[in-house]
Amino acid sequence: MNIKNSIQTERGAEILLIFVLVARSTSFVMSKVTMNAMNPFNLLGVRFLLAFLLLCIPFGKRLVKIKKQTLLKGLLVGLAFFCVMTAELFTLRLTASSTSSFLENMAIVFVPIFEAVLLHRLPAKYSVAGVLISMIGIGFLTLEGGRIVLGTGELIGILSGILYAVAIIITDRLSHNDDSLLIGMVQVGTIGALGMIASFLFEQPTLPQGQTSWLMVIYLAVVCTGFGFTLQPVAQSRLTAERAGLLIAVSPVSSAIMGSIFLKEYLGISGMIGAILVVGGIIISKDPFHKKAQVSS
Template sequence: MNSRQAEILLFSVIAARSTSYTFSKISIHALPPLELLGIRFLLSSLLLCILFHRKLVRIGREEIKGGILTGLSLFACMACELVSLTMIPASSAAFLENTAVLWVILMGAFLKRKFPGLKTIFSMALVITGIGCLTLKGNEISFSAGELICLAGSIFYAVWILLTGYFAKRAEPISIGLLQMGVMGVLGLVFSFLLEIPVPPVGLSTWASLSGLILLCSVFGFTFQTVAQKYASPEMAGFFAAAAPMMAAFFSWLILGEAMTWIQLAGAGLITVSLVLMQRSEKEKQEKEISLLSSGECTGKI
């Protein structure tokens, strides 16, 4: 696979995964949020286990630990996302949740005890301004319960990204992903029976949206994103990741008819620009660190 083909595949994967907000918004009209989460990820994990059953034979302690911890953090993120979708538009949820990139950089800087850099500070200012535009109501910036829950989900999303990066270096990533989805599915159904009144999924639109979540967003996205990122250029991978909220907003407008005001569009644009800047800033830092290591300048610090 050449880089051009990989970039087309990566764009297709991220576009497919961007439909999750729209499919979830449709599904929660028929199913409680936690039940939807449980059904989606249990069925996704079953299908992926069939595809990658040979990976299950080699699961060890690190895979189990990684699957449980990443499953817990992503379950918290997805639960916040689905609950927030009962209160706010899918387009707003997509942008608010993807501010996780900001939290990842801040958490990483805190853990490493390093100043995040002026570019990151500038990007943070853009994100905060963008969030303000998205949450503007009349002449006041005020957060609704749904927006606050979605922002909480973005923090859990950032924790999941950091945990995934940590365990991916120590264990088999596919095995972790399979266990993670199973953990999310079990937790979703358990908490659904404890906190909700589960209902059987009925109706063509419900099963169509569930199929989209399972096949497009989970199975297709999970299987091919790693493959695509292996061959795609880092610049295009970062750009597509930053553009994902815009894709989600487009699908919510096309399918759900959700419209954003000019102020909200401006906020969405600011968040997208900040995500691109943060992706580039992190790439430049990594390249600088690699350059220093290769030249031997960091030997005294190791």
């Protein structure tokens, strides 16, 4: 089964990436609860290694025949996302989760900037407008009091946004013209291995204790990691890095909704306005008026 070939259109890839990002955003609620019993790197290692083992059941035969080039690509993407998640962990330890979410999703600004530098061209005006509108929306969703005080945690949070943008661009460059599913599998295994190494170096690793902890870790492994991380390279293989970078704006919307439902975090009027702005920014970035003009002509 070639999952990549089943995503034939850009629209299909966008829908898949949105589902991937929504699945990953649910990890906020689960991780927040699970980290009461497990250290961050420990949870990272167990979650990703369990997901990797589960992925080996249906795709193990393909993995055995992996090409060296594909393996190296997966290792590089995995290393990039491990750096992202490490920065996120330190940000969450030092700042509020809402501030961390806002800073992480500044990647939607960094991606078009980095792409403009790499490709020696300015982003499309509708893309710039979409980014600005979505960033304002993310601010409405996540910022309390309307400001961020730049301390150590906030600076690391900005770094996480930069690293996230770099990871998106690396995934874009490496996932085209290759087996993107295997790249995603190797990525998951790499993050898990690095997480366990970090746990042994800086923590006291343990297995989940109790049925509830196991169920949460299994959910994180299957839904947020096995589906969420593995299929991101598949979706990005049909999209530009700039478009993928903007679509991550759905993450804080989904996180805010999940927090409102499961953690009783009040979304409020500002949160609703933010969600509308994020969705509007994503739609505007596609230049719908230009497309309509082309069709009518």
